[in-house]
Amino acid sequence: MTPAKLAVEQTARDSYGRLLAWLATRCGDLTLAEDALGDALTRALETWPSNGVPASPEAWLLTAARRKVVDRVRRRQTRLRSADALRHARQLRLDATEAVDSPFSRTLPDRRLELMFACAHPHIPPEIRAPLMLQTVLGLDATRIASALLVRPATLAQRLVRAKRDIKARGIAFAIPEAEELPARLAAVLDAIYAAFGTGWAAWPDGEGSELRGLAVEAIWLGQLTVRALPKEPEALGLLALMLLSEARRPARRAADGSFVPIEEQDPTLWDPALLLEGEKALWLAAQQLRGGPYQLEACIQSVHADRARTGLTDWARIEELYGFLVDRYPSTGARVGRAAALGRTGRPTDGLATLDAIPDGIAQRHQPYWAVRAWLLRGLERTDEALEAYARAIGLTEDPAARSWLIAQREQVN
Amino acid sequence: MKVMMFILETPEHFASRADGPAADAYWTAWQSYSAAVNDKVVGGNVLPSGSDAVTLRRRDGERVIQDGPFVDSKESLGGYMIFEVDTMDEAIELASTCPCLDGGAVELRPIVPMSDMT
Numbered sequence: 263m264t265p266a267k268l269a270v271e272q273t274a275r276d277s278y279g280r281l282l283a284w285l286a287t288r289c290g291d292l293t294l295a296e297d298a299l300g301d302a303l304t305r306a307l308e309t310w311p312s313n314g315v316p317a318s319p320e321a322w323l324l325t326a327a328r329r330k331v332v333d334r335v336r337r338r339q340t341r342l343r344s345a346d347a348l349r350h351a352r353q354l355r356l357d358a359t360e361a362v363d364s365p366f367s368r369t370l371p372d373r374r375l376e377l378m379f380a381c382a383h384p385h386i387p388p389e390i391r392a393p394l395m396l397q398t399v400l401g402l403d404a405t406r407i408a409s410a411l412l413v414r415p416a417t418l419a420q421r422l423v424r425a426k427r428d429i430k431a432r433g434i435a436f437a438i439p440e441a442e443e444l445p446a447r448l449a450a451v452l453d454a455i456y457a458a459f460g461t462g463w464a465a466w467p468d469g470e471g472s473e474l475r476g477l478a479v480e481a482i483w484l485g486q487l488t489v490r491a492l493p494k495e496p497e498a499l500g501l502l503a504l505m506l507l508s509e510a511r512r513p514a515r516r517a518a519d520g521s522f523v524p525i526e527e528q529d530p531t532l533w534d535p536a537l538l539l540e541g542e543k544a545l546w547l548a549a550q551q552l553r554g555g556p557y558q559l560e561a562c563i564q565s566v567h568a569d570r571a572r573t574g575l576t577d578w579a580r581i582e583e584l585y586g587f588l589v590d591r592y593p594s595t596g597a598r599v600g601r602a603a604a605l606g607r608t609g610r611p612t613d614g615l616a617t618l619d620a621i622p623d624g625i626a627q628r629h630q631p632y633w634a635v636r637a638w639l640l641r642g643l644e645r646t647d648e649a650l651e652a653y654a655r656a657i658g659l660t661e662d663p664a665a666r667s668w669l670i671a672q673r674e675q676v677n
Numbered sequence: 678m679k680v681m682m683f684i685l686e687t688p689e690h691f692a693s694r695a696d697g698p699a700a701d702a703y704w705t706a707w708q709s710y711s712a713a714v715n716d717k718v719v720g721g722n723v724l725p726s727g728s729d730a731v732t733l734r735r736r737d738g739e740r741v742i743q744d745g746p747f748v749d750s751k752e753s754l755g756g757y758m759i760f761e762v763d764t765m766d767e768a769i770e771l772a773s774t775c776p777c778l779d780g781g782a783v784e785l786r787p788i789v790p791m792s793d794m795t
Contacts, residue, residue, distance in 0.1 A: 264697040412766070412769050412770055412773050413766050413769065414765060416767065417765070417766060477773070492737045618685025627716075628713070628770075650770065651712075653709075654705075654708065654709040654713075655709070655711035655712060655713055655714050656709075657705065657706060657710070657713075658709035658712050658714065659713050659773060659774055660774055661773050661774045661778075663776075666706060666776070667702065669704065670701075670702050670705050670709075673705065675699075
């Protein structure tokens with residue numbers, strides 16, 4: 263994609279999310295807001311080619327969408343005689359007039375974070391929060407999200423419709439929660455962003471134009487939005503740092519022939535210095551707040567990896583220690599597997615295996631990194647048969663063909 | 678529910694089944710895959726390439742026997758697996774690491790017993 267096209271797309275995406283968030287926070291109805299904005303976009307496509315692009319395209323879209331919302335709310339209100347609807351409609355007219363009358367970007371309040379909080383509300387099932395954000399804040403196509411999340415497009419579409427209906431029916435507020443509620447609610451928003459990032463990171467990490475690579479970039483974009491709105495929340499900064507530091511390594515994750523390169527064999531001169539710097543900056547800003555958290559710890563681990571670009575060495579003892587904190591304070595399967603690998607690197611493969619054994623079978627069964635690390639540890643301990651079996655499990659659970667080929671080659675070396 | 682997974686492979690996939698350096702990788706990938714999904718599999722088989730297929734049909738009362746598969750396309754049926762799962766999404770997850778996806782494809786179909794259809 264050319265930079266110019268990317269810029270146009272980003273602007274469109276930026277506008278879409280801003281406009282939708284603004285409409286949704288006003289009328290309290292995501293579906294209605296989406297319909298109205300969709301309608302406005304269709305009308306723009308019909309009329310702009312012949313009438314010319316308006317001076318402020320966003321203001322034009324907002325006016326068109328707002329009219330649609332007001333119409334619909336008014337119709338509903340005569341039916342229901344709802345005082346709420348009346349208030350919404352009046353507010354909407356007021357705000358829109360204000361927004362349209364003055365320079366657009368300065369007056370239209372950015373309500374995207376409020377929208378994200380609604381999408382990640384405790385009443386919304388956790389697995390639908392990330393897709394809901396991707397669709398509403400970024401305007402991503404449901405089919406594309408479904409492919410990334412490994413579900414049928416029809417199933418996802420149904421769940422999205424249901425979630426939006428729930429937001430409306432339960433009166434879930436499009437608002438930034440109060441201080442006492444904020445940490446828990448923000449954690450849900452960050453988890454959803456990270457889920458989107460993880461999907462983009464795990465699969466097809468090299469495809470320049472790959473849709474899934476795009477998902478990692480989209481997640482970073484959401485992370486930046488969050489940090490812009492809440493610049494003093496250390497975990498939001500920590501997540502952004504984690505994503506940037508990981509994304510920085512992308513160019514080194516494949517050799518010239520497309521084969522997989524594990525992190526310890528990557529050429530650090532290929533890591534993106536601008537992303538590394540931006541990531542370190544976010545981590546530094548997070549640290550100023552003196553409130554730790556899991557994303558900051560994860561980012562610290564990535565930062566130790568990134569240090570190899572300067573020092574030429576990886577401080578595995580430090581990484582093991584950080585994973586230790588993570589497992590103790592914020593236990594997760596990923597943290598345990600990471601710690602097990604770090605224990606192997608610091609000459610303690612038996613402790614590494616014990617760490618893996620603590621993971622319940624039901625979770626370990628289909629967890630690819632668990633089997634890959636287990637195989638590597640067993641191989642180091644010369645437990646050949648078990649290593650071969652664990653490699654086979656890892657290979658069978660690997661989606662990325664390059665990573666699969668690499669594991670097959672590793673397995674062959676066991677014999 | 679039972680879900681049938683049709684494994685659609687490319688001529689390159691079929692070619693790499695034969696002896697040679699590619700064969701080891703091909704079969705390791707498949708054996709590893711079936712080990713990983715084993716506890717959800719209730720049936721399955723490997724099929725040789727479509728050139729071994731025979732197709733029968735009756736047209737205008739006349740029986741026609743043909744060498745080759747019924748559908749002549751780039752990908753052809755290289756095998757099948759039957760999963761016992763709770764949902765289609767679970768079947769999709771199991772299918773997601775199938776080695777043939779790169780270049781080929783899988784088609785997932787819920788199996789409905791004849792008694793439920795009539």
